[in-house]
Amino acid sequence: MNARVSASAMREALTKPWMALQIFQGNNALSRVPEHYKKFYWEWKVAPKAPVHYIPEEGNFKKLPNGEIQPVQNLPLKLLQPKEIHEGIWGGEAIIKGFYKRKPYVRRMPHYWVPTLKKTVLYSEILDRYMNVTVTERTLNLIDENYGFDNYILNTPPADLMSELAVKLRREMLLSLAQGTLHPDNPAKRKELLNRFEKHIIPVEEAEWYGLNTKEAATKQKLIEEKASAPVPLKEAFRQEFIEYLKTNKVDMEEIKGEITER
Amino acid sequence: MLRSLAQGLAQLHLHSTGSALSRVAARTLPVQELEAVIPAGYFIQARTTFVLKRKKKVELHKTTGKMRPFRARHYLYEMVEDTNVRKKDPVKVILTKPVEGLGSVGDVVEVKPHRARNHLLLPGLAVYASPENLEKYSNLIETSEIKDQPSSPFALRTAEQLSTRVISLSMNMKNPWQVEPWHVRVAFRKAGIIVPEEALTLPAKPITGPDLDLQDKEFLVKVKINDKEEANVRCRINHYSVNPRERIPWKAFHWEHVAEPIFPEEAEELDALARKNRHTRFPEQEEATM
Numbered sequence: 274m275n276a277r278v279s280a281s282a283m284r285e286a287l288t289k290p291w292m293a294l295q296i297f298q299g300n301n302a303l304s305r306v307p308e309h310y311k312k313f314y315w316e317w318k319v320a321p322k323a324p325v326h327y328i329p330e331e332g333n334f335k336k337l338p339n340g341e342i343q344p345v346q347n348l349p350l351k352l353l354q355p356k357e358i359h360e361g362i363w364g365g366e367a368i369i370k371g372f373y374k375r376k377p378y379v380r381r382m383p384h385y386w387v388p389t390l391k392k393t394v395l396y397s398e399i400l401d402r403y404m405n406v407t408v409t410e411r412t413l414n415l416i417d418e419n420y421g422f423d424n425y426i427l428n429t430p431p432a433d434l435m436s437e438l439a440v441k442l443r444r445e446m447l448l449s450l451a452q453g454t455l456h457p458d459n460p461a462k463r464k465e466l467l468n469r470f471e472k473h474i475i476p477v478e479e480a481e482w483y484g485l486n487t488k489e490a491a492t493k494q495k496l497i498e499e500k501a502s503a504p505v506p507l508k509e510a511f512r513q514e515f516i517e518y519l520k521t522n523k524v525d526m527e528e529i530k531g532e533i534t535e536r
Numbered sequence: 537m538l539r540s541l542a543q544g545l546a547q548l549h550l551h552s553t554g555s556a557l558s559r560v561a562a563r564t565l566p567v568q569e570l571e572a573v574i575p576a577g578y579f580i581q582a583r584t585t586f587v588l589k590r591k592k593k594v595e596l597h598k599t600t601g602k603m604r605p606f607r608a609r610h611y612l613y614e615m616v617e618d619t620n621v622r623k624k625d626p627v628k629v630i631l632t633k634p635v636e637g638l639g640s641v642g643d644v645v646e647v648k649p650h651r652a653r654n655h656l657l658l659p660g661l662a663v664y665a666s667p668e669n670l671e672k673y674s675n676l677i678e679t680s681e682i683k684d685q686p687s688s689p690f691a692l693r694t695a696e697q698l699s700t701r702v703i704s705l706s707m708n709m710k711n712p713w714q715v716e717p718w719h720v721r722v723a724f725r726k727a728g729i730i731v732p733e734e735a736l737t738l739p740a741k742p743i744t745g746p747d748l749d750l751q752d753k754e755f756l757v758k759v760k761i762n763d764k765e766e767a768n769v770r771c772r773i774n775h776y777s778v779n780p781r782e783r784i785p786w787k788a789f790h791w792e793h794v795a796e797p798i799f800p801e802e803a804e805e806l807d808a809l810a811r812k813n814r815h816t817r818f819p820e821q822e823e824a825t826m
Contacts, residue, residue: 326588328616348594351611366585371611374591381612386586389620396658403658410620411585413653417627420666469668 291315296487302494303487310482310490317431317440325365325411326350359437361407363388364415367435395422399446399455399466427473437486444484447473451480585620588613627652628665630673635661637693640685642676687762695767698759700813702791703727703769706776707745715743720757720771735760739799751775751784754795756802770809792817
């Protein structure tokens with residue numbers, strides 16, 4: 274069975290994992306969305322996340338004290354993502370549900386480790402907007418490390434943003450960069466920002482698909498298809514036919530005019 | 537590497553469930569390919585908040601195929617670190633406007649994160665000291681329009697502090713004297729402020745004594761800071777004797793009460809200085825509280 278797989282198929286499966294996602298395999302509108310949307314979806318929902326709540330082990334293999342060699346397998350902690358995570362920007366933090374055990378002869382106790390949330394004002398230069406957002410200390414540190422909110426949102430992979438709000442803001446930023454609609458009454462600022470974020474300028478068509486959830490993407494695909502396959506009124510077809518006829522037969526327009534006026 | 541690729545691919549065919557497949561794909565992707573798929577920023581990590589560790593190890597699992605389900609013991613965690621209580625690193629910013637007590641335009645300063653974010657960056661008094669910004673604002677000091685910058689970030693604050701103080705000048709009760717700069721210098725020193733004599737400017741009219749009419753009356757002394765900023769300080773005459781029997785009884789908290797001016801032309805300024813200090817007690821206030 275392995276031998277049957279062609280090299281090109283193998284390569285595509287490994288370099289474009291988003292093409293094989295189950296959600297795009299059906300016979301619905303979602304299966305027909307453009308490839309860049311599938312890639313975005315993979316980056317958002319499926320791609321591995323940065324280690325936040327645990328310290329990963331280094332290397333691929335390790336030597337045990339008894340001389341045995343073992344592979345290193347880093348299994349991330351399971352995270353709970355409540356709906357509030359998408360109303361703020363938690364910077365990759367989430368709730369951990371588990372147990373703690375303080376003494377050897379004490380039964381383990383259930384515990385939730387919840388990040389410390391705070392409300393703060395963030396400023397986006399591209400959108401020229403002050404926002405009241407729920408964040409964590411980690412978000413603020415990441416913003417400082419990236420030298421600004423825009424840099425943080427644009428440079429961080431969507432999987433690590435881990436928030437629908439952040440992805441929507443990124444979509445808005447990418448759209449305004451692609452269309453050049455930022456700072457309408459300040460051309461100097463606009464030019465400077467377009468220069469600074471040059472590597473984030475993508476085609477408008479891609480930016481319009483970026484950051485949509487599956488429901489929105491399916492709706493968008495349906496609308497596009499409906500528009501493409503809308504029936505053309507017969508009068509338009511007949512008009513086209515008549516123009517063709519006039520062109521091919523070279524009818525004298527003066528004669529026809531005379532006939533019409535006589536009647 | 538090739539073997540794992542082949543294994544991964546075999547998996548693709550055996551279980552065509554989306555999540556398992558992509559999990560395998562992500563794991564088997566070579567690093568270069570991974571970097572092409574995932575932006576480079578992914579590999580940076582900055583850790584804050586709760587960092588936990590499993591108390592029991594998870595048994596080794598196969599790189600392909602379904603993983604064995606987790607047991608309750610795999611959710612037993614130990615705290616490694618709570619980074620919210622860690623000391624916060626300062627943030628480096630470039631000032632684009634002068635900030636009192638911190639620096640003037642173009643200075644690169646390190647401040648605590650909360651102050652940097654909420655009091656400097658958000659109101660637009662500063663920008664992050666990123667490599668691009670350091671280059672962009674490198675000539676900010678020369679091109680700055682604000683030429684009259686304070687001599688030091690602390691000069692204005694020092695002047696403000698000094699002007700709220702009352703300095704008590706202890707003068708002799710018996711021997712004749714005239715107030716000289718060194719008297720004032722010593723009085724400042726007794727109050728814990730070291731001032732060179734050149735920095736002090738006394739009133740033009742001489743004050744001579746001993747004269748008990750001058751007891752507990754004020755005059756203004758000008759103190760120059762760094763040869764630039766000027767602060768007016770209230771000085772009060774107090775007659776002092778070595779003999780305890782002759783001494784005027786000490787008045788507690790005399791610096792909190794208003795005093796009469798020696799020179800009537802200074803009255804207004806002295807009153808303004810007294811009002812600046814929130815500890816000053818005025819006679820009308822005292823009556824109201826009674």
